[in-house]
Amino acid sequence: MQLTGLKYGGRLLEMVEFPVAPVLTEDASHDDISHLIASHGGKCIVKPVFLGGVGKKGKAGLVRIVTNVFDAMVAKRELFFATHHQGNRPVQACGVTFEGYIASDIEIYASISDSSEHRMPVLLLTTEGGIDVEDVPAAAKRTILFNPVTGVKSFHINDALRELKCPPQYISPLVQHLPKLWQAYDSYGLTTLELNPIRMGRAKGRYVPYACDIKASFDQDDQAWKRLGYPEEIFSTNITQFEAEINVLRTHQGQSDVTEVNPEGTILPFIFGGGANSAATEILGAKGIISSDFGGNPPYEKIRAIADITFRHWLPRANVVMLIGGRANNTDILTTFKAIFDSLREQIHLNPGVFVVAGRGGPKVVEGMVYGRDLLDSLQVPYRFFGHDSSMVSVLQHAMEIDDFMQTRRRS
Amino acid sequence: MNNSTSPFPYFVGVQSLHELVNKHTRVCVMNIRGSESSLVTPVSHAYSGGNVVAGVQYGESGGRVETPIGDIPVFGSVSEVIQAGVRFDTGVIYLPPTAVSHAVSEMCARNPELKRIIIVSEKVPVRDSRLIRSGCQNRKIDVIGANTLGIANSWDQARVGGALGGDKPAESLRKGSVAIYSNSGNFSTTLSEYLKTGGFGTSTILSSGKDVYIHFALAEFLYCAENDPRTRAIVVYVEPGGYYEKQALDWIEEGRIKLTKPIIACVTGRWKKNLTRSCGHAGAMAGSGDDAEAKEGWFDTYFGVPAFAPEEPEVSPRGVRIGSIQDVAAAVGACMAFQGERPDFEPTGDLSLKLFVWRNVRLCRTEGHAGRRPDGPDQCSP
Secondary structure, X not given: OEEEOHHHHHHHHHHOOOOEOOEEEOOOOHHHHHHHHHOOOOOEEEEEOOXXXXXXXXXXXOOEEEOOHHHHHHHHHHHOOOEEEEOOEEEEOXXXXXXXOOOOOOEEEEEEEEEOOOOEEEEEEEOEOOOOHHHOOHHHEEEEEOOOOOOOOHHHXXXXXXXXXXXXXXXXXXXXXXXXXXXXXXXXXXEEXXXXXXXXXXXXXXXXXXXXXXXXXXXXXXXXXXXXXXXXXXXXXXXXXXXXXXXXXXEOOEOOEEEEOOOOOOEEEEEEOHHHHHHHHHHHHHHEOEEEEOOOOOOHHHHHHHHHHHHHHHHHHOOEEEEEEEEXXXXXXXXXXXXXXXXXXXXXXXXXXOEEEEEXXXXXXXXXXXXXXXXXXXXXXXXXXXXXXXOHHHHHHHHHHHHHHHHHHHHO | OOOOOOOOOXXXXXXXXXXXXXXOOOXXXXXXXXXXXXXXXHXXXXXXXOOEEEEEOOOOOOOEEOOOOOXXXXXXXXXXXXXXXXXXXXXXXXXXXXXXXXHHHHHHHHOOOOOEEEEOOOOOOHHHHHHHHHHHHHHOOEEEEOOOOEEEEOOOOEEEOOOOOOOOHHHHOOEEEEEEEEOOHHHHHHHHHHHHOOOOOEEEEEEXXXXXXXXXXXXHHHHHHHOOOOOOEEEEEEOOOOOHHHHHHHHHHHOOOOOOOOXXXXXXXXXXXXXXXXXXXXXXXXXXXXXXXXXXXXXXXXXXXXXXXXXXXXXXXXXXXXXXXXXXXXXXXXXXXXXXXXXXXXXXXXXXXXXXXXXXXXXXXXXXXXXXXXXXXXXOOO
């Protein structure tokens, strides 16, 4: 769950009274934009709005500085539905923001995250912001470690800024405002908060640090973000229809983690366990339609509901349905197999030609396989079941070979 | 651990893997009557010869949990356990995630003899994990988890936490010389099974969990493995996200941690680098430099040899990386042989494909996708 940009990120900062560059959204009037330009040194910045965690817009040429309303409207037309790439995934904008230009001779970078090296929260600070922080020399950055109980304090910021030789006129306002970032981070379930750049503007004769861009990641296991009152749809681009339906079943016991990997894939895997999820998804690659972790000893009703949704979405295009995992520690194999195969029986009309492959061990595995055998025999569905004494990797590879065979048959 | 001799910049309470759990460990389980604990705890208790001395279930003082080797008393709070004169050094938490930090606080506040806490619960908020870290460091208590399956000691036949070794731990956890550190609970058991096919058993198995915070991480594990005379090699299974492994390997290179035993490492999850939210393990989300490929590189650099190829096995004294867990037994065997050491016992079974049940079909070209004739000759053998 990520967000970028001030349209929504500004709200997070306003909750802790951290100054934010003025922002207008795509529905702003010409008068409003004109006023924004006039009140910010004759410039404003036009940026596309992407939902989710989409960065590096500037490098992609998707940020425009304009000096009049006409140019602002041109930029709006060009950027409103701009396409960009996040990793290897294309993303499309859904609006623009007009942001007040903050004249500043310095750009600050500040981020908070939980460090696996230090095993505590850290604040990373540099006075050479505005670019990727990885490109800033180590000597120009400071990492502040602090106690999560007390939070980052003004003296931490002061010490770091002095070491970084920050111009003295900016130190006091930064020392005043940067500790507020911890309030935002700690109060709303964040796992990353990055402001880049912070520009030093003036208000009432004093320097004020204005956040000019933001990137934030939220902990999906912490409900604190809901206190921000964001509309649900701002995180919705991260989730497909299938994932959304499964997520309704999500509980603290897990058992229903899914990611749509390739809607054009041909193997539908029910994966049990986080390790199996990682390994099996890697091996199946583009053949896998989804990645899943249904481990954690789900009850019949839950895994049945998951299977009902999964088959409804994906069974018609699957050559192979897989049930795969290592030797279960406490997941009841009979329960999970029974739920999945009962669901398959109800929906087999969607794809009577599917092949079933299972590789599993654990409690009641024999009973589970016998149940599956009898049910699939009655449906005349072909299957191959392997126990935990067969390599899980080999079972996956075998399923891929069957998929190849089925695919060839389909084409012919 | 005496802080003056500790190589760590933070508190670590053990020097050897054997200290993590053994036949002297005494356990109190929070939410002992919970749906998962009520299945797992009796098995753990029986396997370990009765190491669970108390359970806590809010509002249910005076009950008992039946096990094959006798009942476990149930109390209404940790205070009640202590007041009853029951002593324990290890707490196991099976509560829903939002209750976990409260239970950790209760254990720390009420039991001055507490040495470690095992958090089995998954989906604990990161915010709570960082507070647990801070509080337990102050109290000098080791934390395993969250989202761990616990720890098992195959030599002492003892396990604490979750269901390592499944419902028949004595079958999976055969005594031997390989320590296992795994981000995956399931693979902790699966790797134990696979190792037996090469004639290797296990010393201590630790399911680290794979949340953002791994409180007992690889550096601590390697340090303790080096000091554990039962252990001759270390199997490590890790996933993307976090710099725990780099830190451990860097510390070995710097001499902060001494390690003379080979590591056999497996990294999976290359596909996860484009995810924007976790699937499976909450902490298996890579940032800019901690994806699966980066981690493979850390290990390959440390080992100084390419990834293990079973047909032409090359290993270094420091070990080797395997591309898949199915090569674990062969790689451990190669590392042991390189050092002139032999397996723990005769190999048991193999990992070849063994059909349990099957049904073949003949696909009829003219009938297309849905055209099958049951019980025809096996034309589906690729």
